[in-house]
Amino acid sequence: MRKIITLLYIATSLLIPFTLRGVTPSQIRWHNESTDTTKITKLLIQATDFSASNPNKLMEFIGRQFVGMPYKSGTLEMEPETLTINLDEFDCTTFIETVTALALTIEDRKNSWQDFANNLESLRYRQGETNGYASRLHYFSDWIVTNIHRGYIKEVTDRIPQSDSQIKTLDYMSHNRASYPALKDSATFEGIKNMEVGYRSHRFPYIKSARLTSKPVTNALKGGDIVALTTKIGGLDVSHVGLIVIEKDGPHLLHASSREGKVVVDKLPLAEYMRKSSNLTGIRVIRLQTQ
Template identity: 30%
Template sequence: MSSLLQVKITGEVISRVSSAFLGTPYQADTLIGGPDTPESLVVNFNGVDCFTLADYVEALTRSHDQKSFLHNLTEVRYTGGNVDYLSRRHFFSDWFATTPRNARDVTPDISPDYATADKQLNRKPDGGEYIPGLGIHSRKINYIPGKAISQQVLDQMRNGDYVGVYSPLEGLDVSHVGIVVRHDGQVWFRNASSLAANRKVVDSPFLEYMRAKPGIVVLRAE
């Protein structure tokens, strides 16, 4: 099977799997673990935030039964499959920058108008750390500026691509995460929305949603 066909099939599966979460309530802070709390592998399909939605969808896409799902969720959520708070992939770009890799960064392939920012991930504006004890990580983040997000960009994105809303803050890569889905002749941003009008997993029209955003980072499952 060609790699191009495999990518297309994987994207279709991601789209179908994620559709099962439509309407699932938005719920933050469902994971257990912290600087003073032992990490536990949490599975909670009753409430998701934008990142746990992506975790579950990617792990389910790779799995064929409960045992393989738990293994794959561990691999997706944690660097090296090590269930530990500081090994958790706290940043969207950890999906391509740490191992085992969940996805590859296709942002430069999506648009020639992409830009690159030098980030100091985990550094707060006051010099502290968002995740205490994780340290500061220098990383180059490719993103497509909001003003460059056009129909041509949408045409290059594939069903099942993971998209992060770029953050201009030095210590963050993205502020929100969702999944590209195509249906009814449109491109949608499937996401666990914390907006008061939603508070659940919804499909938002992609261009309309991203129009005023700083930019996007696009990853594609391997």
């Protein structure tokens, strides 16, 4: 199914043309090419025992392989914009992108770092390839919408009991231009503003934080779900992302934590984590699309 959706998207998309291409080492900014390529190959081989019919278990397995790896922000914020691969350090988004790209590569029954790099680039960039800072999917709503169209993921938030929806205009980046060095360039700034136009009064589903103590809600969450934590911050949809793991006391967050300084399974149950974070309003739930 995922491949059929992807092919239909490629065939019919006029606004966002997308073509698959091979990524060469010279087109990648590596943290450490030799160790990163070795880690990728090892992980792809380790994960081949997981059936493609259970992508959630695959996502959780891969995510747990990075527990203890250091947290580091800003690993993508280097000029010029280049596909960056770093399996030694993560922020919350690069952690999710890396896990998802590895899982997609396994689902495609591939086992090379080149296949992983192609999937990572497809997930991270609007047209499936790097074309400047504005081509990166900076807002998580944009990441979700684009990768649903490609057939990589599906959003299941509105299928979970007690879900709601909210409307926000996403313009945080253009309203905080000074916080993003790349936006000093006027053409890049215009590119970001043009992207934000598509997310004026953007409606999206979410589950309010207060409802995460409800059994019907927690029972609907699965280990390996991608969760996007929605925020009160003006102009911004999501301020943190991670994976769900199910512990004895319910769902917990497996994430690259700035507070802990590394990838962890959070000590707090998800409901308690949300309660202690005053800027968080709820969650969105995304799953890998099965083939």
